[in-house]
Amino acid sequence: MSQxxxxxxxxATSELLGPASARFIDRQIDNHLHIEPRQITSKDVDTLxxxxxxxxxxxxxxxxxxxxxxxxxxxxxxxx
Amino acid sequence: MSKNPKRFYVVMAILxxxxxxxxxxxxxxxAMLDQYGISLTKAYIIIMSVAIMLAAIWASxxxxxxxxLEYAKLIAATKDGKAMHKLAIGLGLIAFRSPVTSIFINLxxxxxxxxxxxxxxxxxxSNYLSVAVAVIGFWLINQASxxxxxxxxxxxxxxxxxxxxxxxxxxxxxxxxLAIGRGGYQFPTNPGGRAxxxxxxxxxxxxxxxxxxxxxxxxxxxxxxxxxxxRNVKGVLYxxxxxxxxxxxxxIILSTIVFQLTGATGSRGNKLSLGPLLLAAYLLLVxxxxxxxxxxxxxxxLKRIEEI
Numbered sequence: 001m002s003q004x005x006x007x008x009x010x011x012a013t014s015e016l017l018g019p020a021s022a023r024f025i026d027r028q029i030d031n032h033l034h035i036e037p038r039q040i041t042s043k044d045v046d047t048l049x050x051x052x053x054x055x056x057x058x059x060x061x062x063x064x065x066x067x068x069x070x071x072x073x074x075x076x077x078x079x080x
Numbered sequence: 081m082s083k084n085p086k087r088f089y090v091v092m093a094i095l096x097x098x099x100x101x102x103x104x105x106x107x108x109x110x111a112m113l114d115q116y117g118i119s120l121t122k123a124y125i126i127i128m129s130v131a132i133m134l135a136a137i138w139a140s141x142x143x144x145x146x147x148x149l150e151y152a153k154l155i156a157a158t159k160d161g162k163a164m165h166k167l168a169i170g171l172g173l174i175a176f177r178s179p180v181t182s183i184f185i186n187l188x189x190x191x192x193x194x195x196x197x198x199x200x201x202x203x204x205x206s207n208y209l210s211v212a213v214a215v216i217g218f219w220l221i222n223q224a225s226x227x228x229x230x231x232x233x234x235x236x237x238x239x240x241x242x243x244x245x246x247x248x249x250x251x252x253x254x255x256x257x258l259a260i261g262r263g264g265y266q267f268p269t270n271p272g273g274r275a276x277x278x279x280x281x282x283x284x285x286x287x288x289x290x291x292x293x294x295x296x297x298x299x300x301x302x303x304x305x306x307x308x309x310x311r312n313v314k315g316v317l318y319x320x321x322x323x324x325x326x327x328x329x330x331x332i333i334l335s336t337i338v339f340q341l342t343g344a345t346g347s348r349g350n351k352l353s354l355g356p357l358l359l360a361a362y363l364l365l366v367x368x369x370x371x372x373x374x375x376x377x378x379x380x381x382l383k384r385i386e387e388i
Contacts, residue, residue: 018315019160019231020385055388056317065316 005045005076006038012072016056016065028052049073085149088172092142095179096135102186103131109193111273126358133362134182137369141175144328144372147379154386163227170220174332175372177213181206199268200278207277211288214336215295221329222298225305232313240304248297251337255289258344276344292340299333306330318385324378331371339364 003011006025013021026037032051033044040048052073056066108123118126149168155161188202229235263269265276265284277284306326310319342360 014314016315016317017385018313018318019158020155020315020318020382023155023158023386024388058388059317059385 004038005042006040008076009040009045009048012069012076013052015072016069024055025052028055045073045077049077085146085153088142088146088149092138092176092179095176095183096138099179099183099186100131100135102183102190103127106186106190106193109189111268111270115270115273130358130362133365134178137365138175138179140369140376141178141372144375144379145172145175147376147383148325151379151383151386154383160228160231163224163231165224166220166227167224170217170222170224171329171332171372171375173213173217173220174336177210177217178368181210181213184209199274203274203276203278207288211291211295214340215291215298218295218299218302218333222302222305225302225309228309228313229305232309234308234312236304236308241301244297244300244304247300248293251296251341252285252289252293255292255341255344256285258341259289260284296333296337299337303330303333318382321378321381321385324381325375326378328371328373328375328378331374332368335364335367335371339368 009025010022013025017024028048028051029035029037029040029044033040033048035044053070056069060066108120108127113120113123116123145168148164148171152161152164152168155164185202185206188198188206192199192202259265259276260281264273266278266280268275277288279288303326306329310322310326313319313322339361342357342364345357
């Protein structure tokens with residue numbers, strides 16, 4: 001059974017934020033998409049990815065660390 | 081918890097103010113001056129320099145504690161949030177232990193100058209207050225570390241705990257060797273002086289030394305758990321932030337233990353060793369303060385993750 005978009009986002013983000021990933025994604029969806037987190041669909045991923053990148057850049061400017069996460073977000077956008 | 085954690089800054093400021101006021105108002109006893117072979121002026125200089133240094137260290141301690149508490153508040157409903165809250169309370173007890181016991185000791189010193197018969201009561205109560213807070217504080221930090229391991233979903237090697245048990249048993253022997261058996265530990269060596277314990281040997285060992293060793297065992301395990309958790313939990317940025325908290329706690333734990341053992345060495349007030357002992361005490365206290373600042377750095381990074 002394939003993972004939902006929400007679960008894929010959490011899985012990708014947990015590589016960066018660990019236990020804080022679900023809280024982070026919920027906050028981003030709530031603040032920028034104004035929907036229930038689990039209601040996120042493939043159409044929302046592009047918009048959300050933009051806000052996620054912006055927020056993550058405020059936590060770290062280490063491009064090496066963020067490289068894999070960026071790739072995962074792009075993969076999510078393409079796959080969905 | 082709806083109350084603002086920043087109120088603890090006010091509490092610590094009041095405690096520091098009370099301590100400094102007591103340091104100024106309570107004249108050092110002649111017995112103490114004779115014990116260390118120093119003049120009244122020199123005693124006041126030492127007392128005020130220690131008071132100012134302690135106030136700065138307590139400020140950094142409450143700074144670290146408040147930041148961890150604020151972080152715990154942000155994630156209160158979560159499993160790691162409950163663990164962090166417990167960690168914060170434990171750190172708070174460690175942070176406030178020093179000013180509370182220092183004020184108590186100063187008050188008792190002042191009282192016993194007029195009522196010398198209360199000297200033993202004051203020393204016994206301050207020792208028990210100190211050990212009780214250490215046991216409870218490190219127990220809470222230990223419990224928090226165990227809860228965090230559940231979040232990581234991994235447990236460390238049980239042989240490490242056995243090693244810490246053996247280490248703690250060794251520390252019982254060391255502390256016993258340092259604390260008892262020499263002049264001044266049970267009764268004062270000079271009129272008007274202070275003894276370290278005013279208790280029989282078996283009570284010193286069973287109610288002070290053994291509880292301290294248990295507190296240190298809990299602290300060692302907590303320290304190892306936190307390092308293990310910070311290495312095994314997922315999340316590169318989360319781990320980077322958490323590592324500061326873990327290492328800050330390690331610095332505090334080790335410095336507190338060495339400080340306690342150093343205090344046991346110097347409790348007999350050998351005037352020849354006053355200078356080096358004071359220097360060692362200052363350095364350890366500064367390390368404890370630095371540990372709390374390191375914790376604050378980590379807690380601020382963790383808070384940032386929850387706020388963006």
